[in-house]
Amino acid sequence: MLAADRVIPERKIAPGPEFPHMVAAGFRLFRNSITAVCADGTVVPAGSANTPSPLVAIVGMATTQYDNTGAAGLVPDIDTAPGVWIRKGCWALPFDVAPTWANVNAPVYAVDDETVTLTENAGTEAAPANRLQVGTLAGLESDGTPYVLIP
Secondary structure, eight states, rough: OOOSSSOOEEOOOOOOOOEEEEETTTTOOOOOEEEEETTTTTTTTTSSSSSSOEEEEEEEESSOOEESOOOOOOSOTTTTTTOEEEEEEEOOOSSSSOGGGGGGTTTEESSSOOOOOOOOOSSSSSSSOBBBBBEEEEETTTTEEEEEEEE
């Protein structure tokens, strides 16, 4: 899980629809966190546990850090600040196992708020724990850096 904001390479694409969301109570997003939306409409870092309602989808990447943990002195305040904006796009995201050109256009799933994988099931066949789809593998740089398209 991320412990600070990060800067990651991005490929410019036509913008997709972007919407503001409120960060769930007790959670903090860092800039460029892979962000999941809960059934109640609040957002949390992908891979979070003990969310206010079930995680239902990955909505994109957080544009700024937003803290709603209730820690003293942290801003912005969830009651007075607008929601955090979540962006769609194409980013160089770290994979748990390096993909190849054979994986282009394959679904990509969130492991947590910074790492992705090509494997949907995080559990066992008997007790599956399906991950949320982030997007698809868009391609690879000449140095092998993979880019994920989040529509």
